[in-house]
Amino acid sequence: MNLAAWPSPGGLFAPLSPLIEGIPFAPEPASLELLSARCDLRSAGGQRLSFVAPQGDGVDYETRIWVRGEVETRPGNWHDFFNALVWLSFPLSKSTLNACHVEAMAVPDARCGRGRDRDALTxxxxxxxxxxxxxxxxxxxxxxxxxxxxxxxxxxxxxxxxxxxxxxxxxxxxxxxxxxxxxxxxxxxxxxxxxxxxxxxxxxxxxxxxxxxxxxxxxxxxxxxxxxxxxxxxxxxxxxxxxxxxxxxxxxxxxxxxxxxx
Structure with missing residues (x-):
């Protein structure tokens, strides 16, 4: 499905419209590659941002973004595709959220539970x-x-x-x-x-x-x-x-x- 042709209820897709208008198809990986090539965004950890298929190597989702700048994005998945578009539309906020998650995870025993702060951010x-x-x-x-x-x-x-x-x-x-x-x-x-x-x-x-x-x-x-x-x-x-x-x-x-x- 081409998201650019999808009706925008109440104009609620407006924040994504500058991106949607520039991609021929969604949510396929080629669309993200096209968008990513136009951007030079950095994670809070200073790494150039990229969208990659799930790696299955045991590295935590938030840690991967901080250390490698890689946002795991399942091919053909609307949920992950919209996550990528939000990264491109609100990069400062998404980077800050990632930094807060990583900081919270560094607290001893934090990995045993997400806790109220991370729950709210999520x-x-x-x-x-x-x-x-x-x-x-x-x-x-x-x-x-x-x-x-x-x-x-x-x-x-x-x-x-x-x-x-x-x-x-x-x-x-x-x-x-x-x-x-x-x-x-x-x-x-x-x-x-x-x-x-x-x-x-x-x-x-x-x-x-x-x-x-x-x-x-x-x-x-x-x-x-x-x-x-x-x-x-x-x-x-x-x-x-x-x-x-x-x-x-x-x-x-x-x-x-x-x-x-x-």
Missing amino acids: HFDECGVVVVSSDHSLLALLRGFQWKTLFWERRLDLGRTLRCFVFGHATYEQLLQPFRGLTAKAVLHEVSEDWLRAPLCEQLADVDRRLASEVAAGRHRDPRAFHPLPLLGLPGVTEANESPSYYDDAWQFRAGRTRRRV
């Missing part, structure tokens, strides 16, 4: 989304689980003043066939109106810098602190949400306890 790596808005009230509604107000009553404002940058590669895979209850783990940022008018490439670079800086500073280490974002509530993700009654689904649009701000 959750965001798989299912994270960065939500930015120039309207503080929209972010407040998201924090307060006011889903119908956010997604229906403020629908026009969402299109004008809020953007979602999907980071999690598992979420990208799931968006190929969106399903009821599909939820991402969000971190929120308030931005200016000028920021929202900037070219996509500048927005992506800024999101990448912000996220990498936060992770390096020790943030996003509590799995409970992320804000759930039911993606099928966003306009355009599913035709079903074009009716206000769609948001009466209490199983999908759940009330939640107050969470720490992220």
